[in-house]
Amino acid sequence: MNFKAIEFLKSGNLEIQDYDLDLDSALQSFNKYLEVNLKRIIGFNNALFLSGGIDSSILAYKLNDLRIDFKALIIANEKEPDYRNAIEIADKLDIEINEIKLTLDKFENIIPEVIKILSDTEEKQVNIAAPFLLGAKYLQKKGFEIAILGQGADELFCGYQRYVDFLQVNPDQFKEFHLNDIKESVLQNFTRDNAIFSNYGIKICLPYFTENIIKLALSIPVKFLVNNEVKSPIKKFFLREYAKKLGIPKIIHEKKKIAIQFGSGSYKLLRKIALKNGFTKEISEKFGYRRHVQLYLDYLAQELGIKELGLNIDEITRILKI
Known part of the structure; x- marks a missing residue:
């Protein structure tokens, strides 16, 4: 409208x-x-x-x-x-x-x-x-x-x-x-x-x-x-x-x-979700990311075939399983 x-x-x-x-x-x-x-x-x-x-x-x-x-x-x-x-x-x-x-x-x-x-x-x-x-x-x-x-x-x-x-x-x-x-x-x-x-x-x-x-x-x-x-x-x-x-x-x-993401609580939830799936600060830094949440989102998008972002999915998956 x-x-x-x-x-x-x-x-x-x-x-x-x-x-x-x-x-x-x-x-x-x-x-x-x-x-x-x-x-x-x-x-x-x-x-x-x-x-x-x-x-x-x-x-x-x-x-x-x-x-x-x-x-x-x-x-x-x-x-x-x-x-x-x-x-x-x-x-x-x-x-x-x-x-x-x-x-x-x-x-x-x-x-x-x-x-x-x-x-x-x-x-x-x-x-x-x-x-x-x-x-x-x-x-x-x-x-x-x-x-x-x-x-x-x-x-x-x-x-x-x-x-x-x-x-x-x-x-x-x-x-x-x-x-x-x-x-x-x-x-x-x-x-x-x-x-x-x-x-x-x-x-x-x-x-x-x-x-x-x-x-x-x-x-x-x-x-x-x-x-x-x-x-x-x-x-x-x-x-x-x-x-x-x-x-x-x-x-x-x-x-x-x-900001809406802080007032609603979505910011905290997304951080918790990334950590829950194994995306720690240490792992994100290993792949050149400053923020663990961003690596999680990029990984998810590429793994599901939504968007190609040049990540080595197999290597990230292997490290997450260690």
């Missing part, structure tokens, strides 16, 4: 905006655009991927305010903080919850399928895609039509540490850096996520990732994206201010960014 935004990014018409918006005006415009974007899914069977972070919490509050029918899908290890935050938001808004609890066996069983769909073994991509694949399967089984995701918000509104780091070194070039990062990162992420969900006949809705909000994000003064006027710079300052206006609990709008 976001293909117009994709075409907009690819068209080359995306430019650095130079409007001197004040914070209140920008927040009002954002609210208007977000409501327009969310109203497009009225009448569908919708599931919001609720992580407990600020991005999905904003969407939950707005969907609730607009009385758009949706249910929450929470995918996480119940020991992780994201799980507890997501449950709190759902309970506060009285949203019907669907849960998928990440377990070692469940995660291990889908890794080959993730690699096959993505044709990619990069550890970070597999970590992010695996929970989405579990979710897509679940939605298909339950008859949902649309998965609502908070993807794109971190790139558009500067939620990553790389924005703080760049701003501190090259403030005059920040806008250009931000623009290029949106083009590269958001397109890559959309390609990954759409591949996973479309494989199960589920459409994805990315309310933040639309032409109107992309243009707005590029017109917001940098000081409202990253607040550098405090001892510890505040990333995604703009969305945090918006969340305050919605009445989202302080524990959500003030918490530090946790």
Whole structure:
């Protein structure tokens, strides 16, 4: 449902905006655009991927305010903080919850399928895609039509540490850096996520990732994206201010960014799975790998005939059996 935004990014018409918006005006415009974007899914069977972070919490509050029918899908290890935050938001808004609890066996069983769909073994991509694949399967089984995701918000509104780091070194070039990062990162992420969900006949809705909000994000003064006027710079300052206006609990709008693979617990699980299969740090170093998880994923892809990566499978297998 976001293909117009994709075409907009690819068209080359995306430019650095130079409007001197004040914070209140920008927040009002954002609210208007977000409501327009969310109203497009009225009448569908919708599931919001609720992580407990600020991005999905904003969407939950707005969907609730607009009385758009949706249910929450929470995918996480119940020991992780994201799980507890997501449950709190759902309970506060009285949203019907669907849960998928990440377990070692469940995660291990889908890794080959993730690699096959993505044709990619990069550890970070597999970590992010695996929970989405579990979710897509679940939605298909339950008859949902649309998965609502908070993807794109971190790139558009500067939620990553790389924005703080760049701003501190090259403030005059920040806008250009931000623009290029949106083009590269958001397109890559959309390609990954759409591949996973479309494989199960589920459409994805990315309310933040639309032409109107992309243009707005590029017109917001940098000081409202990253607040550098405090001892510890505040990333995604703009969305945090918006969340305050919605009445989202302080524990959500003030918490530090946790990447999806860490918040859901998938990062820990994948490390455990690699070790369980014998892929230790020592073995990975023997074959020129810095990370044991990456060797495991590459080995799995080549052994199953998904992707040829030039590994000596027989030698690795022999060492694993010692």
